[in-house]
Amino acid sequence: MEIPDTTRENKKAMEHALHGESALRFIDEWFTHLPEAQWEEDILAPAGSPEAVALFAVDTVNAFAHEGSLASVRIRTMLPRLRNLFIRAHEWGTQNFVLVVDSHSDDAEEFRHFPAHAVRGTTEARLVPEIASLPFRDLFTVFVKNSFHPATATSLEPWLIDNPQVTHFVVTGCGTDLGVYLLATYLHTHLLAHNLPGRVIVPADCTDTYDIAPDLAQELGILPHPGDLCHKIALYHLAMHGVKVVKDIR
Secondary structure, rough: OOOHHHHHHHHHHHHHHHHHHHHHHHHHEEEOOOOOOOOOHHHHHOOOOOOEEEEEEEEEHHOEEEEOOOOHHHHHHHHHHHHHHHHHHHOOOOEEEEEEOOOOOOOOOHHHHOOOOOOOHHHHEEEEEHHHOOOOOEEEEEEEEOOOOOOOOHHHHHHHHOOOOOOOEEEEEOHHHHHHHHHHHHHHHHHOOOOOOOOOEEHHHHEOOOOOOOHHHHHOOOOOOOOOHHHHHHHHHHHHHHHEEEOOOO
């Protein structure tokens, strides 16, 4: 009988493990050295005018920041930075502020996979006060969604078609690996599919995702969600696709 070479198998397993650790260290290093962006130089100048720029925010509702089972201190901590970016964008002449947010039906299919959240008509589905209280709220275009995806069964695509002058998209909000990732890839794909010159930019400091430890995940009946890991890998994956990921926008 042939005796299996367990030494070789153990060596292979170790090589794979080291390769994985090396990859995570590489992504950490990449994230640490993200470049800063200047609004006028890196966004406004390539776009050509403020009318060509839109600032998007995903899922900036109370359910992910201030109340409910999915509210996260990570998102709550990010919101003042996002508010400041909104204010600066407005000062730079931006008129296109687009918010794509959860507003679920009571029996949403998504609740089979996540605890109920942002049910239509509840305070959880309202915009966070950090954004809702801005004095230029009348410039907001708000699209509600009943799933992760920003364009499935929403009016986002018709808005893009009706506003062909908008070619540069700054994507912010939460979570980095869910709503932000899907919106950024959707907008990037929109530009590619229609051969449109433009860019999708994601400032890492104005996005974040939630953290759920294994014990809490078991209690909620969902998978654990390591916030730091999911945040960085999602941003790295966006950069691989051609989305411009930056540390922040000055």
